[in-house]
Amino acid sequence: MTEFRMPSLGADMEAGTLVEWKVAPGDRVRRGDIVAVVETQKGAIEIEIFEAGVVRELAVAPGSRVPVGALLALVGTEGAMQTPAPAAVAPIGPQPAVSLPSASPPPAPQPLAGARPLRTTPAARRRAGALGIALDGLRGTGVDGAICLADLPAGAPPRRGGFDPLGMRKAIAAAMGRSKREIPHYYLSQTVDLAPALERIERLNAGRSPPERLLPAAIMLRAAALAVAETPELNGFWGEDGFRPGDGVHVGWAVALRGGGLVAPAIRHADRMPLDALMTAMRDLVARARGGGLRGSELTDATITVTSLGDRGAESVLPIIHPPQVAILGFGRIVERPWVVGGTVVPRRVATLTLAGDHRASDGHRGGLLLARIDALLQRPETL
Structure with a gap:
């Protein structure tokens, strides 16, 4: 299993906003494929992947602001044993508090006879609990029909931001200031x-x-x-x-x-x-x-x-x-x-x-x- 993380797209980039996923769980990817679009101070940038395999889980929902190095997705070889997903890195900014379960939680309801048990990835369970989203009735697009982050309703998909001249000037100032100080x-x-x-x-x-x-x-x-x-x-x-x-x-x-x-x-x-x-x-x-x-x-x-x-x-x-x-x-x-x-x-x-x-x-x-x-x-x- 390979961890696909937010890349650094410049010497002074600290974080970027995930605007759009170009892949879904179960998709095969090859080295160099465009898998996501990330918004930075330089505009919307298409992000490539440098490992071949099968997308197992998308760990970040569109619209999230994610620091450089944070987990974006899990990619594994087709047919490999799926391992438990590591905890997703929380996006930058305030997030709703997650209620901890009680020491003796009530027994989970048993599925009806003939019904397929509900499969959910750990990251999706955490995000659904934080946002108060009911998982019953959601259609999963993950491995074996598992509900993943991309399946959680989040309203209208975020749109790419337009050119931000102030953000661009700040990025240039930071990079050039560093250059003149250090070089x-x-x-x-x-x-x-x-x-x-x-x-x-x-x-x-x-x-x-x-x-x-x-x-x-x-x-x-x-x-x-x-x-x-x-x-x-x-x-x-x-x-x-x-x-x-x-x-x-x-x-x-x-x-x-x-x-x-x-x-x-x-x-x-x-x-x-x-x-x-x-x-x-x-x-x-x-x-x-x-x-x-x-x-x-x-x-x-x-x-x-x-x-x-x-x-x-x-x-x-x-x-x-x-x-x-x-x-x-x-x-x-x-x-x-x-x-x-x-x-x-x-x-x-x-x-x-x-x-x-x-x-x-x-x-x-x-x-x-x-x-x-x-x-x-x-x-x-x-x-x-």
């Missing part, structure tokens, strides 16, 4: 000639319809991902035991939300993706981040973050590292500037590339090599 940042910047890369983008876009065209951000992200793969000290996490390298280059792509704030869901193995696939992944993340539907793993898997200010942003950015990551890259707005090419000053489209690094995991020398490598790759865009 010894160092900053580097380098101005990069983007003319060769932009000319390649223009050639690739010739004859394409607008939805199929590549954006400059795609080739910049591609160069960054390839360079990060060669600089493992900047790709990973800092924890109690020191630096832990990432299991791949999973780039967190910073997305500005229309209501304010931002999220940085991960593009897994970005260094292995060709330009068109990377552009598709970026568009998909932006659409789901702004419209809802991000997965929990996308908010926790990023090994380094990249932010691009686009054509309306500032010329440079000094980004703040998102813990527990150890680096973040920023691309400023593309601008035209005088540039020396072959001894002659010519107009050139350039952008300022910046890096914020964690001095506990790397130093300015390694950070400088990363920026230089990104620059070199962008001067040879045919290799991207």
Whole structure:
């Protein structure tokens, strides 16, 4: 029997509200299946499960606010002996008192001849007693028809909350405040000639319809991902035991939300993706981040973050590292500037590339090599 618990969807997440179950007791689940929707300060997030098996019991009813690490469900292998469920963790907030049984409870009524005995999970019995719900007449959807938490009437199902700009600002403030307190940042910047890369983008876009065209951000992200793969000290996490390298280059792509704030869901193995696939992944993340539907793993898997200010942003950015990551890259707005090419000053489209690094995991020398490598790759865009 496996315990499925509330995951942490951010460095400063303490609890989340279970909005919706996507599974019921008896359903088979596979690794990566979406099993629930949880509301956090970042919005409604789809939660995946990472164990295969059969759902035995849902320990939390929709609408409950549950702390990180609390039991959500029990998952077991099909046909395995069912063990008594552990006590469910009470949701955050005041709850009705539960009356303790007397020392000599009256004998339970015997079922009528031919009637099926009432089966109820321990968690459902506790919740029903606390809320004063009669179990007689309820239809159970658990194993062998047992009544479980999901079968208890709770009125209309809770609706997903809308975007909460104040909650988002609080979450950002908490994460960035922690970052500036705990992480010894160092900053580097380098101005990069983007003319060769932009000319390649223009050639690739010739004859394409607008939805199929590549954006400059795609080739910049591609160069960054390839360079990060060669600089493992900047790709990973800092924890109690020191630096832990990432299991791949999973780039967190910073997305500005229309209501304010931002999220940085991960593009897994970005260094292995060709330009068109990377552009598709970026568009998909932006659409789901702004419209809802991000997965929990996308908010926790990023090994380094990249932010691009686009054509309306500032010329440079000094980004703040998102813990527990150890680096973040920023691309400023593309601008035209005088540039020396072959001894002659010519107009050139350039952008300022910046890096914020964690001095506990790397130093300015390694950070400088990363920026230089990104620059070199962008001067040879045919290799991207």
